[in-house]
Amino acid sequence: DAGVTQSPTHLIKTRGQQVTLRCSPKSGHDTVSWYQQALGQGPQFIFQYYEEEERQRGNFPDRFSGHQFPNYSSELNVNALLLGDSALYLCASSLAQGADGPEAFFGQGTRLTVV
């Protein structure tokens, strides 16, 4: 049973550029959430996608956008990169109507470095 997979694992970008990160959810899951984890901090919620729509959004600027595809995979896009966007970006998948409630399974993350 495949877990949550993210690509790429590492990425270096220059300020002002745009980046796209990808996530495939755990088999059977229909909901994808994205989190940003800065060094020494806990993950911060960016947004969640369900049925190809953004269902909830955290306190992140519009430079952060996303998409969910019919196969439930998802992309996170960040435009006009800033140095402060350097972080580990985590994807988490879950089942919207799961019997175990809102239990999320995490991928290994994409380490983004902005120079």
Add this chain to the structure above:
Amino acid sequence: AQSVSQHNHHVILSEAASLELGCNYSYGGTVNLFWYVQYPGQHLQLLLKYFSGDPLVKGIKGFEAEFIKSKFSFNLRKPSVQWSDTAEYFCAMNADDYKLSFGAGTTVTVRA
């Protein structure tokens, strides 16, 4: 607003010692509570969760946590740690929405 605070930033202890990590949350309503662990180089994994019922929950690898509603706390415990428990531990909550709110994490170093 939801928030989670973890009391210790870094804990160092010897093998066989007991471990307790503090976690407090801020929210006035019903919550779901979680402890996640991140071993070096690995992804976040769920240790245990509390949704309702018995406030003492048992998780994987001998960990347990107790939900004390009056104290807004959900402390993690393990009676005897092993070197392999060296990791970062995150407390998280979920309330009347879809997101998980995480604490800043506690780094646990177990010396052999």
